[in-house]
Amino acid sequence: LEQLLTRGSVKSGKSRVLEEADEDVINLVAMLFEFMFDDSSVPDVFKALIARLQIPLLKVAVLDKSLFSCAEHPARRLLNDMASAVIGWSPPHDHPRDNLYLCIEQLVQRVLNEFVEDPAIFSQLLTTFSAFIAQERKRSERLERHTRDAEQERLQVEVARQCVAHVLNRRLVGKTLPPSVLQFVQQAWSQVLLVAVLKHGEQSLQWQAALRTLDELIWSVGLREDTEAGRRLLEQLPGLLKALRDGLASAAFDPFSTREFFLRLQAMHVQPLDGEVLVEVREPFILGAGPPGADEPLPHDDPDLLKAKQLRAGTWVALQQHEAGTLRCKLIAIMPPADTYVFVSRAGLKVLEKSAGQLALAFKQGVLHALDDGPLFERALAAVVGNLRQLNRGK
Known part of the structure; x- marks a missing residue:
């Protein structure tokens, strides 16, 4: 700094030495960088690079006090943009080869090599980095x-699967059915229902028709041939078989894979239960991966649950993953x-995919915290000014 001021004195013809105001600037810049080094939004790897900018920023501050008052100052914006860019950076296996790391390292090195007293270099580097x-x-x-x-499509499919599993379980659990019919319903007709609810919704005629056909199928295999209903079934059988085939076609189901089932079903209706042992359905049917495990319930006013529910799209968080290190990710x-x-x-x-309860538990365990993505220089300046005001009040 003294060399810089000496050069300035030679150029201007006026003697310039370190004054009390300059010493205040030195202390202020030191406090700003101390805040930055403690700030959790900047990964440690990049704190080492930012630390190398302390002396260049100090030189800027001594030459141009508007660094502290002008948010658009190129040196200030460059620091802010660097900090903003790295907030979501999680360390790869070989970070010196990471594109973002290389870019910032090169920019820092250019500042160190090229900046003497003309702050125009910061405007050039800001353009490059932007x-x-x-x-x-x-x-x-x-x-x-x-x-x-x-993700939206995947979750819609999962909701539809749970809906289909629910209506099937309501109709099947506790019933005694031929194994071939049970297999057909769970493997084939479940897909017909899934397509109907995904394409048309639960209020649609297609969904209602698929459920009605299912109910008629279950009803038909539970009848005895000597009952009046059994005799009436023979008249309704062609319509039932057609509805089953039409439903499978709507779901693009391979007709050859169900050919044996239809032959067995027709034989069943002509000679009920011939050669097929009935089974009682006891276990609920699960379509797909099944619903996720329920979270441990928390009181609705739990502070960590409220903190989780206050997260908004665009928020960056850091999750400590034990041996895997810290994962930085954006909601x-x-x-x-x-x-x-x-x-x-x-x-x-x-x-990452979590429920509000799982996020609340991570907050409670101290392994998750939200990252502040506000401009780093502004946050540092506000913190330092706040601390100085508190000191003055104490005096």
């Missing part, structure tokens, strides 16, 4: 949209109907 980040952001936003759409959506929180990496790929 172009790099714009490309990265464009790519990640495209992947985020794809991830959000894929992109809270998906109905179970309010599933979906998180993505900086690249836009899904890395």
Whole structure:
């Protein structure tokens, strides 16, 4: 700094030495960087790079006091943009080869090599870094949209599967049925119901027709041939078989895979229960992976549960994963109907899925915390000014 001021004195013809105001600036910049080093939003790897900017930023502050008052100052914006870009950075296996790390390292080195007293270098570097980040952001936003759409579709399918499993269990559990009919309903007709609810919804005629056909099938195999209903069934059988075949066709089900079932079903109706032992349905049917395990219930006013429910799309969080290190990810959506929180990496790929209860438990255990994505310089300045005001009050 003294060398810098000496050069300035030679150029201007006026003597310039370190004054009390300059010493205040030195102390202020030191406190700003102390805040930055303690800030959890910046990964430790990048704190080491940012630390190398302390002396250049100090030189800027001595030459140009507007660094503290002008939010658009190029040096200040460059620091803020760097901190904003790295908030979602989780360490790869070989971080010195990571594109973002390399870019910031090169920019820092250029500051150290090229900045003497002309702050124009910061404007040039800001333009370079903004172009790099714009490309990265464009790519990640495209992947985020794809991830959000894929998750929405997946969860819709899962909800539909649970709906189908529910209506089947309501009709099957406790019933005594031929094994071939039970297998047909669980493996084939469940898919007809799934397609109907996904394409048309639970209020649709297609869904109601598929349920009605299912009910008629279950009713038909429980009749005895010597009953009046059994004799009436023979008249209704062609319509039932047609409804079954039409339903399978609507779900693009392979007709050859069910040919044997239809032959057996027709034989069953002509000679009920001939050669087929009945089975009682005791276990509930699960379609797909089944519903996720229920969270341990928390009181509705639990502070950590409230903290989880206050998270909004766009919030960055850090999750400590024991041996795997810290995962930094961004909440992109809270998906109905179970309010599933979906998180993505900086690249836009899904890395985490949690319920509000699971997030609350992670907050409670201290392994999860939200990251502050506000401008780093502004947050540091506000914290330092706040601390100084408290000191003055104490005096």
